[in-house]
Amino acid sequence: MKRITDIAELRKVQTGILDDIHRFCAANGIMYFLSCGTLIGAVRHKGYIPWDDDLDLYMPRKDYDRFVKLYTDAGGRYRVLDPKKEKNYFYTFAKVVDTRTLLVETETEGYQIGVYVDIFPVDYVSDNEAERQRIFKRKRLLYKIRRCKISKRNYLKSALAYYCYKMLPVTVGMLNGMIERMVVRREPTNTVANMTEAGPSVKGCMPAKDIEGDVDIEFEGKMYKTMAGYKDYLSRTYGDYMKLPPVDQRVTHSFEAYWTDGNEPKDGE
Known part of the structure; x- marks a missing residue:
């Protein structure tokens, strides 16, 4: 296998995936x-944050469900990973991977994954803040248990808690069902959020009207889509998103990625 050492090469693989998702x-x-x-x-930059090395997409739940069910590409390069169908899949949201590549991640030990683009469903959540907080707390607990069931790493930094969660008499499939019943709310509310990560309790909650339409936006010299209310979403989630963070926070994630045997791109590709 040939290692991908240049972040520009990694980004080229990711934007290739993004182009096919857009198509x-x-x-x-x-x-x-x-x-x-x-x-x-x-x-802010009309492309990647200079020190960033991943791509994230949101989809309204109904669109996410259709995408995960129907997505295919004509060339056979890309594949969608559905957390409900992939055995030993660490994440609780979908990814589209480039099957010609291998990405080494500690979290996914025991599950081979390629370079990917993250796809998060956006769900309706309660308009009542107290109820929303209760759901977020329960959601975080279920995700912790699920992580312990799948991963060999102890994210809890507590051997006792890790062992207790690991030994609970519930399967990953049961946990997936419990999580889905809790976070997938079909009746509309005025508030939506990405509910597929343990994450901060209210990060990303926004008015449902923010995602009722889309607009074009430039990224790396091409036009893609984002939510019509993107400015409201960004300010609620990140505050002054146009302000650069301190220099010591501008950190590129370390990555270990490879072209699998026989799939190295030829010159000019």
Whole structure:
């Protein structure tokens, strides 16, 4: 295998995935949005945040469900990973991976994964803040238990808690069902959020109207989609998103990625 050592090469793989997601969504009437640091990069830098090395997308739940069920690419390079179907899959949200690559992550030990783009569903949540806080607390607990069931790493920094969660008589499939019943709310509310991460309790909660439409936005010289209310989403989630963080916080994630045997790109590709 040939190692991918240049961040520009890693980004080229990621944007290739993004291009295919954009193609498929446009052809099938599926709404998606650049989100998280990817959206900050688009707004502030018209591309990646200079020290960033991943891509994040949001999709409204109904679009996410359709995408995960239907996505395919004509060339066979890319594949969607559905957390409900992938055995030993660490994450609780979908990813589209480049099957020609291998990404080494401690979290995914025991599960081979390629270079990817993250896809997070956005769900309706309660408009009542107290109820929302209760749901977020329970959600974090279930995600912790799920992590302990799948991963060999102890994220809890407590041997006792890790052992207790590891030995609970529930399966990952049961946990997936419990999580889905808790976070997937079909009846509309005025508030939405990405509910598929343990994360801070209210980070990312925003008015539902922010995702009722999309707009074009430039990223790395091409036009993609983001939510119509992206400025409101960014300010609620990140505060002054146009302000650069302190220098000591501008850290690129360390990555270990490879082209699998026989799949190294030829010159000019």
